Amino acid sequence: GILLTSAGAPAGDEAYAVEVAPAGVTLRAGTPAGFLHAGTTLRQMLPPAIESATPSAGPWTVPGVRIEDRPRYPWRGFLLDCGRHFMSVALVKRVVDVLAFYKFTRFHWHLTEDQGWRIEIARFPQLTAVGAWRGVAGGKESAARHGGFYTKADIRDVVAYAQARGIAVVPEIELPGHCKAALASYPDLSCTGGPFAVETEWGVHADIYCAGNDRTFAVLEGVLEEVAELFPAPWVHLGADEVPKDRWKACPKCRTRIKAERLKDEAALQTWFVRRMAEYLERKGKRAICWDEILEGGAPQGVIVQAWRASEKAVSAAARAGHDVIHSPYSYTYLSYGIAGYWMNLEWVHKFEPTIEGDPPEKESPIGPEAERRLLGGEACLWTEGVEEPGVFPQILPRLLAVAENLWSPRAGKAWPDFSARAEAQRARLTAAGLAAGPSVYVDPPRP
Numbered sequence: 001g002i003l004l005t006s007a008g009a010p011a012g013d014e015a016y017a018v019e020v021a022p023a024g025v026t027l028r029a030g031t032p033a034g035f036l037h038a039g040t041t042l043r044q045m046l047p048p049a050i051e052s053a054t055p056s057a058g059p060w061t062v063p064g065v066r067i068e069d070r071p072r073y074p075w076r077g078f079l080l081d082c083g084r085h086f087m088s089v090a091l092v093k094r095v096v097d098v099l100a101f102y103k104f105t106r107f108h109w110h111l112t113e114d115q116g117w118r119i120e121i122a123r124f125p126q127l128t129a130v131g132a133w134r135g136v137a138g139g140k141e142s143a144a145r146h147g148g149f150y151t152k153a154d155i156r157d158v159v160a161y162a163q164a165r166g167i168a169v170v171p172e173i174e175l176p177g178h179c180k181a182a183l184a185s186y187p188d189l190s191c192t193g194g195p196f197a198v199e200t201e202w203g204v205h206a207d208i209y210c211a212g213n214d215r216t217f218a219v220l221e222g223v224l225e226e227v228a229e230l231f232p233a234p235w236v237h238l239g240a241d242e243v244p245k246d247r248w249k250a251c252p253k254c255r256t257r258i259k260a261e262r263l264k265d266e267a268a269l270q271t272w273f274v275r276r277m278a279e280y281l282e283r284k285g286k287r288a289i290c291w292d293e294i295l296e297g298g299a300p301q302g303v304i305v306q307a308w309r310a311s312e313k314a315v316s317a318a319a320r321a322g323h324d325v326i327h328s329p330y331s332y333t334y335l336s337y338g339i340a341g342y343w344m345n346l347e348w349v350h351k352f353e354p355t356i357e358g359d360p361p362e363k364e365s366p367i368g369p370e371a372e373r374r375l376l377g378g379e380a381c382l383w384t385e386g387v388e389e390p391g392v393f394p395q396i397l398p399r400l401l402a403v404a405e406n407l408w409s410p411r412a413g414k415a416w417p418d419f420s421a422r423a424e425a426q427r428a429r430l431t432a433a434g435l436a437a438g439p440s441v442y443v444d445p446p447r448p
């Protein structure tokens with residue numbers, strides 16, 4: 001039999017122990033998260049065939065073990081960009097399954113982009129009626145019109161599904177940039193008045209929310225109110241990355257705002273904009289997360305900074321400014337990059353170390369003890385300009401396992417041959433689960 005008990009449970013929010021002896025299996029934990037991890041570890045010791053949709057009845061044998069385990073960081077996340085390409089609820093749930101199996105704790109759901117607005121907002125129906133649909137992008141997509149969005153029922157379904165598996169869903173509503181789909185829906189929120197089409201080109205786009213227009217804030221507060229109601233987790237990601245300031249420089253309303261608020265420049269205006277939104281979220285009991293560009297105008301107090309630009313030493317900078325940090329250096333954790341040569345293959349991603357930053361390999365430096373105390377953990381990211389639904393798992397597997405390993409396990413004892421063997425052994429399990437994994441190393445395409 002299997003005994004679940006809090007007696008003799010190891011200390012720590014997510015700590016657990018598993019004992020397999022002739023007399024039976026004992027799972028010890030002091031928290032629901034600990035029991036989930038103990039159960040997952042037991043499942044990982046069963047034969048891969050149990051992952052199939054129709055496993056045989058057994059009996060299964062498990063090796064005799066005594067395991068006591070706890071994670072290095074609490075924030076072990078994965079971002080899925082559903083803005084560039086819409087991903088079905090079924091696909092999203094499969095992603096959550098994989099995250100749960102590798103003991104991730106956060107699903108970062110990137111829901112709004114220049115190329116699509118993906119979340120139903122009752123007060124502003126144009127956001128999805130117009131903003132969820134676009135023409136083909138990049139010229140090589142599977143449909144002439146692309147799009148889709150999540151209804152409130154879809155979102156509640158995904159949130160509950162993830163919660164049952166120990167994963168908090170962190171929604172991202174991008175502002176003040178990456179919002180062309182919203183501007184196509186409500187052009188009066190822009191500096192120029194439009195008109196706009198939902199964007200079909202990738203990249204960074206000039207049109208952003210007008211910071212001088214009070215209606216911008218009324219609409220965004222309405223959006224965030226509905227978002228805060230839908231997602232029980234205490235965090236909302238506000239984006240704030242890649243915001244060109246050209247429109248603000250030329251806009252009379254934005255100039256007036258800068259004067260009235262006695263702001264130094266457009267970077268300060270961005271901080272003012274985000275602070276307003278972060279304070280609104282605070283009144284709803286939520287903390288804002290922003291990408292590291294928010295440091296350029298000074299990040300509002302209490303905001304969590306997600307550091308992605310490795311060369312900016314963003315983790316250290318954010319920690320010095322008193323912010324908690326999530327580390328997502330693009331050069332290790334952006335799984336949207338393919339495997340080319342050595343860079344971004346499985347072995348490279350396994351080199352990701354959350355306490356090191358810089359552009360690899362020559363500029364790497366430790367973040368220091370103060371920043372280490374501020375480090376909540378890290379996230380892998382899948383941006384989907386080049387990926388549609390069938391491509392998601394071959395793109396992220398098996399490399400996601402290396403990110404999971406680096407966020408869970410202590411740095412001491414980290415060894416590539418050991419990890420490599422364990423990661424390759426997962427292939428049978430992924431196959432049994434019907435998940436297509438990609439290669440671990442670069443393979444030259446066949447010559448014609």
Ligand code: ACM
Nearest residue numbers: 241242291308330
């Ligand atoms: C980002 O990659 N723009 C966060």
Ligand code: ZN
Nearest residue numbers: 191210251254
């Ligand atoms: Zn403006």
